[in-house]
Amino acid sequence: MAVLSREKRRKIKNGAFVAATSLATVLAVGALLLILYSLLVNGLGGLGAHIFTMDQPPPETLGGLRNAMAGSLVLCALAMVMAVVVGVLAGTWLAEYGGTRKLANLVRFLNDVLLSAPSILVGLFVYEVLVRPFQGFSALAGAVALALLAVPVVTRTTEDILRLQSNQLREAGMALGAGKAYVIRAIIWRASRPGLVTGALLGFARISGETAPLLFTSLGNPNLSWHLTQPMGALPTTIFQFALSAFDDWRSLAWVGALLIAVTVLSANILGRALARRRDAR
Amino acid sequence: MNKAARHDRLFQRLCLSAALLVMATLAGLLLALVIGGWPAISHFGPRFFTSAAWDPVADNYGAAGPLVGTLVTALGAMMLALPLAMGVAVFLVEFCPRRLAHPLGLAVEMLAGIPSIVYGMWGLFVLAPWFALHVQLPLLLNLDPDTFWGKLFNGIPNGANIFTASLILAVMVLPYMATVFREMLLTVPPHMREAAYGMGCTSYEVVTYIMIPYVRRSAIGAVMLGLGRALGETMAVTFVIGNSHAFPDSLFASGSTIASTIANEFAEASSDLHVSALMALGLVLFCITFATLAAARLLIGREAS
Numbered sequence: 001m002a003v004l005s006r007e008k009r010r011k012i013k014n015g016a017f018v019a020a021t022s023l024a025t026v027l028a029v030g031a032l033l034l035i036l037y038s039l040l041v042n043g044l045g046g047l048g049a050h051i052f053t054m055d056q057p058p059p060e061t062l063g064g065l066r067n068a069m070a071g072s073l074v075l076c077a078l079a080m081v082m083a084v085v086v087g088v089l090a091g092t093w094l095a096e097y098g099g100t101r102k103l104a105n106l107v108r109f110l111n112d113v114l115l116s117a118p119s120i121l122v123g124l125f126v127y128e129v130l131v132r133p134f135q136g137f138s139a140l141a142g143a144v145a146l147a148l149l150a151v152p153v154v155t156r157t158t159e160d161i162l163r164l165q166s167n168q169l170r171e172a173g174m175a176l177g178a179g180k181a182y183v184i185r186a187i188i189w190r191a192s193r194p195g196l197v198t199g200a201l202l203g204f205a206r207i208s209g210e211t212a213p214l215l216f217t218s219l220g221n222p223n224l225s226w227h228l229t230q231p232m233g234a235l236p237t238t239i240f241q242f243a244l245s246a247f248d249d250w251r252s253l254a255w256v257g258a259l260l261i262a263v264t265v266l267s268a269n270i271l272g273r274a275l276a277r278r279r280d281a282r
Numbered sequence: 283m284n285k286a287a288r289h290d291r292l293f294q295r296l297c298l299s300a301a302l303l304v305m306a307t308l309a310g311l312l313l314a315l316v317i318g319g320w321p322a323i324s325h326f327g328p329r330f331f332t333s334a335a336w337d338p339v340a341d342n343y344g345a346a347g348p349l350v351g352t353l354v355t356a357l358g359a360m361m362l363a364l365p366l367a368m369g370v371a372v373f374l375v376e377f378c379p380r381r382l383a384h385p386l387g388l389a390v391e392m393l394a395g396i397p398s399i400v401y402g403m404w405g406l407f408v409l410a411p412w413f414a415l416h417v418q419l420p421l422l423l424n425l426d427p428d429t430f431w432g433k434l435f436n437g438i439p440n441g442a443n444i445f446t447a448s449l450i451l452a453v454m455v456l457p458y459m460a461t462v463f464r465e466m467l468l469t470v471p472p473h474m475r476e477a478a479y480g481m482g483c484t485s486y487e488v489v490t491y492i493m494i495p496y497v498r499r500s501a502i503g504a505v506m507l508g509l510g511r512a513l514g515e516t517m518a519v520t521f522v523i524g525n526s527h528a529f530p531d532s533l534f535a536s537g538s539t540i541a542s543t544i545a546n547e548f549a550e551a552s553s554d555l556h557v558s559a560l561m562a563l564g565l566v567l568f569c570i571t572f573a574t575l576a577a578a579r580l581l582i583g584r585e586a587s
Contacts, residue, residue: 118514209397
């Protein structure tokens with residue numbers, strides 16, 4: 001074997017390196033495509049009007065996911081109302097009042113930790129606080145658990161967005177004689193509206209597929225229910241139950257549910273990013 | 283004090299209380315887990331953390347099985363995800379045609395948007411059967427079960443085991459790590475890269491000698507961030523790990539993690555001690571993930587994340 005020159009060896013090494021990084025990218029994108037492909041193949045076939053008009057069936061009868069979708073909508077809507085109120089206010093405090101104070105840095109740090117904290121622990125927490133004392137699973141507890149997961153996302157985005165507003169805007173408001181609170185509400189929030197919507201959308205994307213925190217808060221309900229003090233169905237908990245069952249028709253319903261959830265979450269993500277990018281471009 | 287000033291104060295306090303609520307959540311979380319888990323911890327003593335017994339019928343619980351399962355799957359996921367995430371980030375920053383960089387980056391980030399339960403279903407119905415047929419079975423048939431490799435890859439060929447759980451976790455944490463790596467690599471000052479290229483370095487040498495050392499500190503932070511996610515991930519793991527409480531004895535053995543145990547048993551816990559033992563497991567998980575995520579945040583710093 002001919003001895004390779006030093007030059008040649010470096011070139012080969014470099015080529016292998018470029019190939020390896022390309023391979024990593026192909027694998028990552030390939031995983032995404034594979035998952036989306038499985039979702040479409042297994043979920044699209046079961047999709048039909050009955051999915052939206054019928055409640056989840058007993059095994060081996062025809063049925064849909066109406067109760068689960070209605071439950072998911074109620075839980076997420078309630079959670080988002082709570083999360084947007086708390087998150088926007090908290091983010092506003094961090095951006096407008098907190099500055100670099102010790103307390104503000106601590107809140108920021110803990111918020112960042114909460115951002116990736118295991119969602120199942122939030123479920124346990126809400127169980128201790130809202131389920132055990134009242135001796136029953138409830139939709140309200142589920143919504144609070146989801147809200148706690150969305151708050152850090154909204155807080156973080158809100159702070160980042162408000163910081164982007166120029167100080168001239170604040171000074172102009174003050175110069176007209178407005179108080180700080182009025183400037184924030186009437187000028188800064190209004191100027192940041194697309195960004196605040198992005199935060200809410202990203203928060204929604206974070207919680208709408210969450211299963212773990214609902215397992216022992218809102219529990220799940222095979223019937224359509226609007227009672228906030230009763231257990232309520234949700235798409236993720238129904239998918240969990242159906243996917244692990246032994247019945248083929250339940251499994252195919254689980255695929256349909258998974259497809260619906262994935263489409264919802266991905267579009268919320270993409271929409272949120274698109275809004276954020278339009279703002280950056282402006 | 284006039285009306286406007288009062289209004290200002292009120293608004294500031296409102297915002298402050300919302301910010302304090304974020305802090306209170308974390309404190310309340312810890313407190314609830316301590317209170318809920320205390321009966322089990324005081325009942326079993328230190329044995330709770332070292333015993334691998336998990337027997338709801340005899341009301342005898344030990345955390346060692348799920349704890350080891352959690353650590354092994356998360357570390358396994360990191361070993362798989364780290365080179366991939368680094369590769370993706372380097373490719374997108376250094377080698378990718380400019381026009382493709384944005385869509386490819388977006389596609390990788392979309393992996394983070396797929397809900398955990400969807401990963402779980404995919405793992406259970408697509409990955410696990412494929413893995414059992416094309417990896418586990420050939421290995422089982424061709425390896426002598428008494429050799430080291432035979433023991434390492436021993437297990438029921440159904441695809442539901444520690445390794446597939448790690449594999450799924452790796453795909454799930456990959457986007458978080460790749461995104462942070464990518465943003466960090468973009469902070470390397472251009473003159474450093476250009477100087478190295480000017481000296482005749484190949485791309486490989488620029489990346490390994492200049493760029494990666496420059497971002498080393500926050501790269502460790504990104505790894506910890508991925509680790510924190512992998513440790514607490516619940517639904518996907520619950521689907522593919524096989525859910526056995528036995529101490530895992532091979533790479534392809536079924537097992538359980540703290541999160542999967544809680545998800546499977548909490549709603550149907552049979553006794554107060556069982557509930558408390560699950561809460562105590564949650565407390566263990568809280569301590570591990572909090573330490574990991576705190577370290578990650580301190581290493582990454584605010585700007586790069």
